[in-house]
Structure formats: structure tokens, C-alpha cells
Amino acid sequence: xxxxxxxxxxxxxxxxxxxxxxxxxxxxxxxxxxxxxxxxxxxxxxxxxxxxxxxxxxxxxxxxxxxxxxxxxxxxxxxxxxxxxxxxxxxxxxxxxxxxxxxxxxxxxxxxxxxxxxxxxxxxxxxxxxxxxxxxxx
Numbered sequence: 599x600x601x602x603x604x605x606x607x608x609x610x611x612x613x614x615x616x617x618x619x620x621x622x623x624x625x626x627x628x629x630x631x632x633x634x635x636x637x638x639x640x641x642x643x644x645x646x647x648x649x650x651x652x653x654x655x656x657x658x659x660x661x662x663x664x665x666x667x668x669x670x671x672x673x674x675x676x677x678x679x680x681x682x683x684x685x686x687x688x689x690x691x692x693x694x695x696x697x698x699x700x701x702x703x704x705x706x707x708x709x710x711x712x713x714x715x716x717x718x719x720x721x722x723x724x725x726x727x728x729x730x731x732x733x734x735x736x
Contacts, residue, residue: 638685
């Protein structure tokens with residue numbers, strides 16, 4: 599079952615299926631969403647701390663602003679940006695999902711109220727029709 603879902607999502611991604619859900623990029627099959635956001639956020643903070651400390655060490659030791667001249671630093675900067683955007687998109691998706699669930703609940707409650715009002719109106723109209731029938735006086 600899991601393999602089929604993974605295969606379907608990979609095929610949707612590869613062949614640009616317009617029905618592709620955004621869940622593919624903001625969720626995980628292995629860990630729950632809040633834990634995933636926490637992991638990504640923690641990795642982002644760690645990578646950012648390493649970059650800042652590396653920059654500070656370069657400045658203290660006289661290397662100055664040559665910090666960005668090395669490919670390893672640039673690569674680590676890219677990884678930091680990735681984790682930052684990944685954490686942001688996961689948290690944003692979680693918030694939107696909660697809002698959607700609240701909207702669905704409110705819509706269901708409204709539909710229930712409207713159904714009850716419609717049933718009441720139908721019942722009232724039936725009672726009025728019964729009262730208008732000849733010989734329906736009790």
C-alpha cells in the first residue's frame with residue numbers, strides 16, 4: 599500500500615500531473631507533521647549557528663570577508679536556506695490545514711442548521727396543508 603502511494607506520487611511529480619497535491623512537499627510518511635517541522639526547524643537553527651560562528655571565527659582570525667569564497671561555505675549556506683524554507687513551508691502547510699479543517703467543520707454545522715430549518719419549513723407547510731383540508735378540524 600505504501601509502495602503504491604509512493605510510486606503514484608513519484609509518477610505524478612515526474613510527469614507533471616495537474617492533480618498533484620502539495621502534501622508531497624510538506625509531509626512525510628515516516629514522522630508526523632509537527633515532528634517534521636521541529637526536525638527541519640532544529641536543523642535550520644543548527645546550520646545557521648554554524649554559519650554565523652564560522653563567519654565570526656574568520657573575522658577574528660583575520661580572514662575577514664573571504665568567508666564566501668569557499669565552495670564548502672557556499673554549499674552549507676545553500677543547505678541552510680533549504681532547511682529554512684522547508685521548515686517554513688511545513689509550518690505554513692500545517693496552519694493552512696488546520697484552517698481548512700475549521701472551515702469544513704463550520705460548513706458542516708451550517709449545513710446541519712440549514713437542513714433543520716428546511717425540515718421545519720417543510721413540516722410547517724405540511725401542517726398548514728393538513729389544517730386546510732376539509733374535515734380536518736378536530
